[in-house]
Amino acid sequence: MIDPEEITHARALATFRVAFIRRVGVGKAKVSYSDLQDGTGILVRTLKSWAEGQSLPHLDNVLKLCVFFGPEFTSEVLALAGQGGVEWVDEVAKPNAIGAACSLSQTVAEITERLADGVFDHRDCAEMGPKLVELATRMESQGKAMMRRVPR
Secondary structure, eight states, rough: OOGGGGGGHHHHHHOOOHHTTTTSSSSSTTOOOHHHHHHHHHHHHHHHHHHHHHHOHHHHHHHHHHHHHHHHHHHHHGGGTTTOOOOOOOOOOOOHHHHHHHHHHHHHHHHHHHTTOOOOOOHHHHHHHHHHHHHHHHHHHHHHHHHHSSSS
């Protein structure tokens, strides 16, 4: 458990700044300040002051950034408090935990059969890769469906 006394202004500023500058500025896979201003309504000069570590945003602006960047950013910022972010999805399939568990069991059984001979080579990886991606997608969908059922 995180000791609240360890969450200081300096640590919060450093944690936020690292998550922020990882996503904003000039460079590959980064959002420009002007695009971020367009997406959040937060002025460029304010965004730059956060990147430079001069100040922390108010809660309303943190929430705007969480919406803009998504759950990975949210989790990175909340990690200091031992928390994480989850994206709420309104349109997901109804939970089918039994079907998802069956798919998982079948895939694990197939991997176990392939491992029985002591060799799991590139051919096995090529055949199992798409099945594992499909399974992961299904499990993610089921997880979102289950999260949707949790009262907010």
